[in-house]
Amino acid sequence: MPQSTRSTIQNCRWHSYRNPVVLAQAAVQEILRAARAAINARGVFRIVLAGGSTPRKVYEALRTEDTDWRCWQIYFGDERCLPPDHDERNSYMAALAWLDHVDIPDKQIHAIPAELGAADAAESYAHVVDSIALFDLVLLGLGEDGHTASLFPHHDLGNVSDAPSTLAVFDAPKPPPQRVSLSARRLSAAREVMFLVTGSSKAQAVADWRAGSPIPASFIVPEGGVDIYIEEASA
Secondary structure: OOOOOOOOOOOEEEEEEOOHHHHHHHHHHHHHHHHHHHHHHHOOEEEEEOOOHHHHHHHHHHOOOOOOHHHEEEEEOEEEOOOOOOOOOHHHHHHHHOHHHOOOOHHHEOOOOHHHOHHHHHHHHHHHHOOOOOEOEEEEOOOOOOOEOOEOOOOOOOOOOOOOOEEEEOOOOOOOOOEEEEOHHHHHOEOOEEEEEOOHHHHHHHHHHHOOOOOHHHHOOOOOOEEEEEEHHHO
């Protein structure tokens, strides 16, 4: 499928850190700040989680922090179509690293039911997120090919104004081929978006991004812009 065309230019704020530990510490503090602001303003903090090793470090650090976990609502940006307790499930990783260690009520952790298969899971999860006007914070990563969530190059990114909230992916270029992803439009409907990028293997994708190439990550266009927390090696 041909690459989508951006209708809005992405406003990027780049924040560089010397190593992943310092980056994770900064990300934790920003997440907690966003949580306090949302809870004070609306009584609830709706955050979308990313998968991957960089977010895992953030999640592990979060579990020792002091916040009103009862006000947190947890969502996921994408998921692999694997059993719920599979090591490569984003929800399982987040549970082991963080969610199983804090007092967020189970009913407020909204995992994607990807074990149902891509089509059924995407339809089911759309009902979960369609009622939310804006997420408070969306966390995203960056792949070596410029993908984010499970939005891959030369695939439908769901960035048009009438795109569905969720996309069923059947031919992902990385295993497993079946996945579910929030669309670029739905990921962009957020008060804040934070990318977490570490590792020298991401350097070319970052260079393409900075140069204005239409990589999938560049199609996340919230009104307030995106904050990119990047390790110096990735830059």
